[in-house]
Amino acid sequence: MAREEIAMMQDNIFLKIIERKIPARIVYEDDHCLAFHDINPQAPVHVLIIPKKVIPTHADITEADKELLGHLHWVAAQLARQLGLEKGYRLVLNCREQAGQSVPHLHLHLLGGRQMHWPPG
Numbered sequence: 001m002a003r004e005e006i007a008m009m010q011d012n013i014f015l016k017i018i019e020r021k022i023p024a025r026i027v028y029e030d031d032h033c034l035a036f037h038d039i040n041p042q043a044p045v046h047v048l049i050i051p052k053k054v055i056p057t058h059a060d061i062t063e064a065d066k067e068l069l070g071h072l073h074w075v076a077a078q079l080a081r082q083l084g085l086e087k088g089y090r091l092v093l094n095c096r097e098q099a100g101q102s103v104p105h106l107h108l109h110l111l112g113g114r115q116m117h118w119p120p121g
């Protein structure tokens with residue numbers, strides 16, 4: 001792995017949130033993941049669900065991560081229920097530059113509380 005890539009992985013903002021080096025409005029935590037409100041919400045409910053393991057992008061997941069990815073989805077479904085999103089919600093996962101990924105730490109966006117539109121743009 002290139003030195004810049006290692007530096008990027010060690011310096012991502014979500015890792016700092018996991019390590020409580022910067023604050024966030026945390027709504028859920030367990031041994032494998034953390035969920036907190038997005039700093040720039042795009043819907044009345046906008047929560048990010050992140051693994052504690054650093055996986056830079058969706059394209060970097062390996063077979064060993066299959067259970068972890070399933071766990072993130074299970075947490076998303078629990079949180080959607082807890083946050084009152086019975087009418088529906090959207091899960092978004094941006095992968096790399098063309099999808100607009102801005103933080104190099106895999107994350108699921110859980111969005112809800114308003115009518116969503118399609119295509120997402």
Ligand code: DGP
Nearest residue numbers: 013024037038039040094100101102103
């Ligand atoms: P993406 O574009 O998919 O990489 O989404 C990254 C999201 O992370 C974006 O919606 C804004 C959010 N975000 C970035 N920095 C912070 C932060 O320091 N705290 C919180 N709570 N959210 C952040």
